[in-house]
Amino acid sequence: MKKFIEEFKTFALRGNMMDMAVGVIIGGAFSAIVTSLTDNFINPILNFVTGGQVYTLQDVAGFASAFISALVNFFIMAFVLFCLLKGINKLVALGSRKKEEAPATKKCPFCLSDIPVEATRCAHCTSLLETECTDNQIQNA
Template sequence: MKKLISEFKEFAVKGNVIDMAVGVIIGSAFGKIVSSLVNDIIMPVVTLMTGATDFSRLSIVLKEPVDGSQGISLMYGSFLQNVIDFLIIALVIFLMLKCIVKISSLRQKEEKEDMREEKGPTTEELLIEIRDLLKEK
């Protein structure tokens, strides 16, 4: 039992698990922001364009309710709202990753230039310089 507890402590305290937990929490908050963007900003515009009073309630009635029984409807408005939500999340993640890759490549380029300046000229560059000096004599 002690071995199991110590293994669990080692697992739970590792950096990867903590990073993953932070990512899940931030992802959850990000999901709320995107859902608000879709529900409060984008969907009212779409609703205005479609002329529907509530976009998420758009449906096709397959069977009307009869004698107190429930009717059957395809709730395509709710589905479309979820598709739009997904597309916005995918677009935002794509743009964020694109920015991260760009920043990372710029940072790597700067690091290579810094390393080149610290090292001084390469052996090849020195040999070319020596050759040019010998040609002048």
């Protein structure tokens, strides 16, 4: 059961799955904007042009407020979704942090070239380097 839950967690938090979920949610919110634009601007303009209906200033103000409301809803939903994804990404990053590996190279103090950490002499300037004694070296001495 534990392996099943781990596999599901890996599946659900994959980048592609999260991108698809964001796309579906934003697409639904954007469809509300398109519907509002059509219902509140395009259809009334077509009705007015074809002589089907005459609109008052109050009607136009109502159309504009409905469209602005759809825009505000879209931006609120996008902001909340952004905050949620930012938090999820931070949690995933905390869970997948690995121990930092020790560097494989160091700088020569004389010529400042990169040399292996284990080196006792610089391959570039042939300077003798100071070595730090480890516990194993002290015990073997």
